[in-house]
Amino acid sequence: MTKVEAKKNGKPSPGKKAKSKLGSAGLKGRVRKQKRKKKSIHSNTFEERQENIRKKEAIKQKKQQTKARHAAAHTLSSHVIDQVTTWAQNNPLHPSTIPKPTQEGIRSIGPFSRDQKTYKALLKSLPYDVTPQEIDDHFYRRKNVQISSIKLLVHRKTERCLGWGFLEFKDKLEYEKSLTQNFTLLKDRRILVEQCLRTFVPSKRKPQKLISYIPPKKLGPWKQPESELKAKENDDEIQIIDELEMKEENENELQTLENTVNKNEAEGNEKELETVKDTINKNEVQVLEMEVE
Structure with a gap:
C-alpha cells in the first residue's frame, strides 16, 4: 500500500505510526x-x-453528628466531671519523671541535669612543677575563691604540667573572682586567667592527658596556719634585732665623724691664729721702721 492510498483510505502507512492531533x-x-x-x-x-x-x-447527617460529638466533648456535663474526679481520687498517679519546660529551659529531675550550668576558666603559662593543690591554695589565699574542680594538662609518662589548665565553678561570682587573678605570681611566674570559650580535648598523637582534681570545701575566709604564723613571728623578731644593731652602728659612726670634724676645726683655728699673729707682728715692724726714718 502506497502513502497516497493510505491517505485516501484513512489508514497509516506501514512505515510510520498514526499520529493523533490531540495526543x-x-x-x-x-x-x-x-x-x-x-x-x-x-x-x-x-x-x-x-x-x-x-x-x-x-452523608450530611453523619457530618452533623460528628460535629455535635466534638462540641459535647468540650462542654462536659457536671455528671461526667464528678465521675472523673472520683476516679482520680481513687487511682492517684505517680509524679511524672518527664522533663518539664520552664523559662530557663527543660529542667530534668535527676542529679545529672543538663541545666546545671558550670563556668570554666582557662589557665595559661603555669609553672611546670605546679600541682592542683598549689593552684587551689593560690586562688583561695588571695580572693577566697571556691573552685569545684581543677584540670591540668600533663605529660602522659612523667605527669609533669605542660603549662595549661582549666578551672570549673558552680557559682558565677566565684568565676568572676578568679578572672581578677590574671597576671598574678605563682611560683615566681605570672599566670594568665582567661574565659574558656570552647571545650578542649587532648590530642592522641601527642603524649598528653588531663588530670582532674576536686578540692575540698572551705568554710569561711582563708586563715593563715599556726606554723606559718610562728615562722613569721620569728622572722619579724630577727628583723627587729637586725634593725636595732644597724641603728647602733650608725650612731657610733656618726659620733666618730663628729669628733673628727671637731678636731679638724680646732686644728684649723689654731693655724689661723698663728698666721694672724705673724701678719700683725710684720705690720707693727713695718710701722716702727717708718717712724724711725
Missing part, C-alpha cells in the same frame, strides 16, 4: 467523556436519582 492526553479525555455520557444515559431513571439523593442526605 495521548486528548484521547484519554475523550474516552472519559464517552463513559460519562453512557452512565448518564443509564442513570436518568427516577429511582436511581432518589437513591443518590438519599445517599447525600445520609
Whole structure:
C-alpha cells in the first residue's frame, strides 16, 4: 500500500505510526467523556436519582453528628466531671519523671541535669612543677575563691604540667573572682586567667592527658596556719634585732665623724691664729721702721 492510498483510505502507512492531533492526553479525555455520557444515559431513571439523593442526605447527617460529638466533648456535663474526679481520687498517679519546660529551659529531675550550668576558666603559662593543690591554695589565699574542680594538662609518662589548665565553678561570682587573678605570681611566674570559650580535648598523637582534681570545701575566709604564723613571728623578731644593731652602728659612726670634724676645726683655728699673729707682728715692724726714718 502506497502513502497516497493510505491517505485516501484513512489508514497509516506501514512505515510510520498514526499520529493523533490531540495526543495521548486528548484521547484519554475523550474516552472519559464517552463513559460519562453512557452512565448518564443509564442513570436518568427516577429511582436511581432518589437513591443518590438519599445517599447525600445520609452523608450530611453523619457530618452533623460528628460535629455535635466534638462540641459535647468540650462542654462536659457536671455528671461526667464528678465521675472523673472520683476516679482520680481513687487511682492517684505517680509524679511524672518527664522533663518539664520552664523559662530557663527543660529542667530534668535527676542529679545529672543538663541545666546545671558550670563556668570554666582557662589557665595559661603555669609553672611546670605546679600541682592542683598549689593552684587551689593560690586562688583561695588571695580572693577566697571556691573552685569545684581543677584540670591540668600533663605529660602522659612523667605527669609533669605542660603549662595549661582549666578551672570549673558552680557559682558565677566565684568565676568572676578568679578572672581578677590574671597576671598574678605563682611560683615566681605570672599566670594568665582567661574565659574558656570552647571545650578542649587532648590530642592522641601527642603524649598528653588531663588530670582532674576536686578540692575540698572551705568554710569561711582563708586563715593563715599556726606554723606559718610562728615562722613569721620569728622572722619579724630577727628583723627587729637586725634593725636595732644597724641603728647602733650608725650612731657610733656618726659620733666618730663628729669628733673628727671637731678636731679638724680646732686644728684649723689654731693655724689661723698663728698666721694672724705673724701678719700683725710684720705690720707693727713695718710701722716702727717708718717712724724711725
